[in-house]
Amino acid sequence: MARIQLHDVTKSYGDINVLRDITLDIEDGEFIVLVGPSGCGKSTLLRMIAGLEPISGGEFLIDGIRMNDVRPRDRDIAMVFQSYALYPHMDVARNMGFSMEIRGEAVETRRSKVAAAAETLGLSKLTSRLPKALSGGQRQRVAMGRAIVRDPRAFLFDEPLSNLDAALRVEMRLEIARLHQKLGATMIYVTHDQVEALTLADRIVVLQGGDIQQVGSPLELYSRPANKFVAQFIGSPTMNVVPVKVDQSGVTLGACRLDLPSLSLPFDAAELGIRPEHMDVVAPEGAMLQATADVVEHLGSDTNIYANVTGIGPMMVRVHGNIPARSGDVLGLNIQLENAHIFAKDGAALRTSARQAA
Incomplete structure (x- = not known):
């Protein structure tokens, strides 16, 4: 697992500042949820941690090691996207283990890790199915399994449930909560759905206009918001x-x-x-x-x-x-x-x- 630290991290596109002086310490095994309105920079921050966007300024560290210029593949971070992006011609087992296949890991190692991930996610009876024979929730679990088999230091989730209907969102929210309890992994989760944030997070980071407005536990943000924006953003209605x-x-x-x-x-x-x-x-x-x-x-x-x-x-x-x-x-x-x-x-x-x- 990993401790993640952001020290005065910024992101700019030319003269446009998207994120300003982001400072955040994420403890080993902590579940952090980034929330905020569209355009606040939460997905950009996640992509910077993954290495998919360069960092304009500041420092990003994993376990005390500076990672600003480390390639995404060498950061040992797994990301689950909004789109499942499964290979339609591969069955569940091969979809989950394909990253190990292209790295040349032994067949028995791949089978063992895929079987363990499938058991964790309740997919053991579905490993021979193609993606077209799966429900939306099952496809999202396959995408999560693809991340689990890598045994990464941290998991990143970029609005993974936004393509699901209401019932499946509730089901998958519970699956992710159980997954965190079982793995004890460091997880950073981006969502615009405050119900997901309040139910999943150890701590919530509220972003607005490229700045952190407040960091705290769900009940702290609900009961003691730092400002009117946080007060009106957290809580429904x-x-x-x-x-x-x-x-x-x-x-x-x-x-x-x-x-x-x-x-x-x-x-x-x-x-x-x-x-x-x-x-x-x-x-x-x-x-x-x-x-x-x-x-x-x-x-x-x-x-x-x-x-x-x-x-x-x-x-x-x-x-x-x-x-x-x-x-x-x-x-x-x-x-x-x-x-x-x-x-x-x-x-x-x-x-x-x-x-x-x-």
Whole structure:
């Protein structure tokens, strides 16, 4: 396995800076997930680690050895791409072992490694099939097996599940989690799907515009985001963010004056963030906020309410369970102040927050 270190790594295409001063230490056996919007540089960073893109500046080390100019084949890293890229005329066993075949490894060695990888991935009964006789999830497992047989120091995954349907994504997500537990390998995984990130990662790296916004465990990013971007990117449905004004006489949320004498917010607070699941639906009388339900989604386990809040505007509320709300209903909403987030004008999270005061 491998410890991977990035020190002030940059990537430029002419005058265009794609990644700036990326510094990240990945421990041996750690599962790191890179997330961010399209164009943030997450796949480029993965390709630089693999050696498929040259590094413009900084240092990239594996186990303390500088790898900037080492050829991809000599880095001992295996990559699983979004496309399976299986050879259609080769069966599963030969697809998985082809890299060993072209390196001239002994037939018995190839068979042994392919059999072990197939057993790990639940492909033992499918090794004689051609790719056309496999489902999408099975093809992706073959692609993963092709990486496993190399016994690399680290695995790189570039959005490997994005071509699968919803059910297969869940199945393969579990397969990858089990694979990491079994192999204990260092893994770096790129995705735009935050559910994958939250369920798979030991730590998540949030990228935006070529910069790292925050690195932390899934629960840390959910509970203590460093800024408004991370707060709204992590968590589904996305966080509600409302302008807030604090003065000596109280708090104004949007255009709604709140009677909150016990709530001590910093005077530089500019916005209040409330996750949909951190708002309670109550009777309108005496509620903190008044709202009218616009669209109600009954999901069985949860109910999503898109509401028009008086003095504030559209907000989303998620309630656990199935509640008898309908479009047009007048609702009362209470904010769980202990779970609210406070942001400054520049979007930075303020540590003096409603959570500390509640």
